[in-house]
Amino acid sequence: MKILRNLANSMNATVEYRLGANLDFIRSLVGHHREKIALRMVSRDGFRDVSFQDLKEAAETVADFFIGAGIEKDTRIAILCENRPEWAIGFFGIISAACVAVPIDSKLSIQEIIFILNDSCAVCAVVSDATAGIILSHREKLPHLKLILSVDDTRESSMVSVNRLLAQKSERKTRPGGGLDETAIIIYTSGTTGVSKGVELNYRGLLYEVETLVRSIGISENDSFVSVLPLSHMLEITGGLLSPLYAGSTVTYCGTLRADVLMETIRKSSATMMISVPAVLKGFRNAIFRMAERQPIIKRRIFKGFFYLSRFLMRMGIRSGRFLFPQVHRKFGGRFWCFVSGGAPLDIGLEEDLEALGFCILQGYGLTEASPVVSVNTPKKKKRGSVGIPLKGISVRILKQSPSDGEGEIVITGPNIMKGYFNNPEATKGVLKNGWLHTGDIGYFDRGGFLHISGRIKNMIVLEDGRKVFPEELEHTLGRSPYIKEICAFGKKPLQKPADKGEEVVAVIVPNLDMFSENERCD
Structure with missing residues (x-):
């Protein structure tokens, strides 16, 4: 099953795609999943669901609004909204209108948000009730901003409500898409030189990342994800939104990082996978250990005994965690099996603890400038303590200061590399040299070809x-x-x-x- 089958042919060594059009997700997302749940949000009454068909129609309505409002192709449109299905509706609406999405973390300082809106020259912002005040109270400082689209019902005269647009029947408007090398997203990051810059990522890189990740990790329509990382970060956009939808999976949004609430959400949604960071994984491990400590003394001793037995068996290649800890996996709903970890280095002890409990941990490495994944462990090929093997189609080199050095700066090239920093050619020249991205990270390859990260040059x-x-x-x-x-x-x-x-x-x-x-x- 290929949800984006009309976008790209099967991957090959040169990573070529059939279409010279923009990433037309919406018209190809539905496939045979029309009524299947694409996105869902935890609510007081359970879940609020959005089907693939609902997503398509809502995104097309948003695109119609942008086109009808006179917003031209390649115009930057900001998304300042918390994780929820409407974030995706806004995003897909933006790219369906052949515009450029500029995701912004609503937890940034007011000064940083204003800087990003002005630096990107965003003419429109997609907001929610929780973030609209940031824009409205500083409107005079945003000379480029012409429109505000709210994903919630609003009586504010200066904003347009998505719900109001959905209630109206509008004529479908179409706009020819651009090429695969045109900009899809500008996402701001401190980057490799410490100054906030807009990273321009094209459709080719996103398509490459999504298709390669789905194949490498083995994501399918039978999987279900829980999303907790900010959608203003490329790891969650690529790994937690685009890849699951590409595979026909369901994504559930949970508005907290509390381990107990997350476990309950995973259980109720029958989730199987989650894109995470080490801090969240540490929270899960500690929560599991605290649950064990609250048990009667006999059960505590049995838990500890099984835990050390599982770690011992792991050294012999025997994975027994799911068998030894059924009560733990019942807390996760029984179907959950995999955490994909990125964003920060994962301690090997934490990785071993969770694997001893019966979970699969796949650590990867990447950066925003690489769309973002460079390497990742896979279920069939993994090594604890490493960040996996580079994705097929990406070349990674280690620049050593001398031949005797065991490690050096990681430089990469491939279809996933950014176009450059938006309106910042000097910063671009500082990290892109002859087609190679200089990451500023120090690392090395072991004999098995697995990449290891030591740290940052500047640190x-x-x-x-x-x-x-x-x-x-x-x-x-x-x-x-x-x-x-x-x-x-x-x-x-x-x-x-x-x-x-x-x-x-x-x-x-x-x-x-x-x-x-x-x-x-x-x-």
């Missing part, structure tokens, strides 16, 4: 004796403790020594108070 700490320390490695080691909620390590120049004498390693730690008993806490 490297040089000690007084010349040794180089990556704070990420220290954070991983100390972060294994369930008593640590967050940790940040960095280098600091000693006050008592000359500036050229190297740095000292300093760490700021936030304790996980949930793991302390009442008598261990300080007032």
Whole structure:
């Protein structure tokens, strides 16, 4: 089954596609899934569902509005909205109108949001009740903004409601799409040089990423996802929205990162997979351990015994977690099997703990400038502690300062690489050199071809004796403790020594108070 069958032919070594048109998701999404649930939102009464057919019609209505309002092709349209089905409706409406989507994280500071809206020259913003106030209260600072489209019912005269548009019968308007190399998304990131920049990603890169991920991981129409990461980040757009819909899966939105609520959502939605980050995975592990600690002493001892038995059997290649911990998997609904982890390095101890409990953990590596996935472990080919093997069609090199070095800067090239930074040719030249993206990350390949990440060049700490320390490695080691909620390590120049004498390693730690008993806490 191919939901986007009309968009691209089967992948081959050169990664070529049939169509020279834009990413016309909406007209090809439906396929034979018309009444199947595409998107759903947790509500007080259960779930609010949007079928593939509903998604298509709503997105086309939004596109009709943009075209009818005189918004021209390639115009930037911002999305300032929390995770919910309407985010996707706005996104697909934007690209169906052959415009460019500019996702913005609503949790950014007001100054950052205003900067992105002005830097991208966005003429329209898709907002919700929760975010509309940000725009309305600073409208005078947004000279390019002409229209505001609300995904909620609104009486504000300066905004148009999507629900009102859906209630009206409008004439379908069409617009020829652009080529696969035209910009689909501009997403702002601190990037590899620390300054907020708009990353231009084209349709070719998105298609490549989506099709390759679906095939590599094995996502199918029988899968169901729970989405918690912000849709203003490419990991969730590519991995948590486009890839599941491509495969015919259902995506459920949950508005919290609390492990207990997430488990309940996973159970009720019969989810099978989730795109996640290490902090969320750590929350799941700690929640499971806390549930075990609340059991009678006999059950606690059985749990610990089975846990160590499972870890022992894993060393011999025997995976017994689902058999040994049925009560844990019942909490997840019985169908859930896989976490895909990205966005930050995953501690190998955390990975082993969750796998011992019977979950499959697939760690990957990427960056916004690469649409975003560069490499990922797969169910058939994985190695703990690594970020997997580069996706087929992507070339990865390690630039070493000398032949004797074991690691170096990771540089990549492939169909997923960004076009450049929006209206910032100098910054683009700084990271794109002869078609290769210089990531600023340090890493190496092991003998099996698996990629490992050591840290960031700009974060490297040089000690007084010349040794180089990556704070990420220290954070991983100390972060294994369930008593640590967050940790940040960095280098600091000693006050008592000359500036050229190297740095000292300093760490700021936030304790996980949930793991302390009442008598261990300080007032």
